[in-house]
Amino acid sequence: MSWDLSISGNGDKGRWGGWAFVGLLSVVLCWLVIGRQDRKDGREIISNTPSWTEGTFVNYISFLVQKDPSFAKESLDEMIVNVATDSLMLYNILTWSEKYFFNPNSPFRNEDFFEVLLQRALTTPVLDTLQRERYRKLLLLMQKNSIGEYATDFDFTLNNNKRFSLYNIEAEFLILFFGNPACPACKEMTDRIARSEIILNLLERKINGKPLLKVLHLYTDSNIALWYEHMAHFPSKWLNAHDKTRYIKTRELYDLKALPTLYLLDKNKKVLLKDVPFDVLEAYLLQFLNFQ
Structure with missing residues (x-):
């Protein structure tokens, strides 16, 4: 089974109604994932077919990067809220986000988007101690020498x-x-x-x-x-x-x-x-x- 989540449409938020569609897609990604209504089955499929679910995530961010940044950031924030109690889904989303938003060679690179995800993820209860410390350090490093700030002297x-x-x-x-x-x-x-x-x-x-x-x-x-x-x-x-x-x-x-x-x-x-x-x-x- 496969989905083509490529989006096309007219208007600033696409013919699917912008927020409503992205909100729905977030829920699909985070909970139903590949069409299974049962969360347990969905988790098992995520574990067994990581490349497929990663492809779904790529389709999702392909849509987001074409939209207004504030619109995209709110959708990403909502996505993390939706998986705040699911450690496996949160781990997968953060792993993919680091790969596509933070990797300097990624065509989707966007540290602002990744920062939104990390800030929200650090408020969730399901990160273990090592994960929390790693993402906290990553966030602090990413926030150094931001646009509009004075550069660190050396x-x-x-x-x-x-x-x-x-x-x-x-x-x-x-x-x-x-x-x-x-x-x-x-x-x-x-x-x-x-x-x-x-x-x-x-x-x-x-x-x-x-x-x-x-x-x-x-x-x-x-x-x-x-x-x-x-x-x-x-x-x-x-x-x-x-x-x-x-x-x-x-x-x-x-x-x-x-x-x-x-x-x-x-x-x-x-x-x-x-x-x-x-x-x-x-x-x-x-x-x-x-x-x-």
Whole structure:
């Protein structure tokens, strides 16, 4: 047996009536799952066919990500409420949610949605001690350096061994690029940023006598010799630095679950963009450039 839960329709909430349909789909996912009215049978089928029920969940979030964020968040919150006493269903939903909303390579990645789910899940009585502690730490890490907040300060060391702090950097915009020279994706990102005409343009400009843009390219791992070996490949106009203390990683000052990771900060070090693809960051800066 299989369902096709792909949704199509007209209007902001689809022809199925938006809230009513999503609420119904939440109940289907959380309680009936695959058409069985008996909860016990449903639980057994969940255990025996995890890939099928995961597919159902994917259809559900495929619908949600097309909707207004507040609408989607309320539906997700209601879904957790519906399974607040069912440890198996809650475990499955949180596992799938982490995979699709939190994994940096997921096409559905949305940390705001995952945060809603975790906040509600932590109020339920069925999480065991280890699960509760794990999700609590994950939530705290995810909430660090959120958009609109001041970025966490840290010290960094340049290749000339001079040491500065994040808040010492003066520029209208700052690209914070966490990378590793041994990481192929990081090398590709380095090349993309270095070739970007928009970035090159902004690096040459000044506003009120101060640089319009700077790039802080930061290595947070321990193999400093490897970092020095690749120094010739890093653009000389960037601030190429490493974290000598390794506090960024060991104290989890930033959420660096995957590299490369890009942030965009304003002149006051407020977070404008957090862990975004380069295309998004470049488009943001292009929009600023078009108004100059």
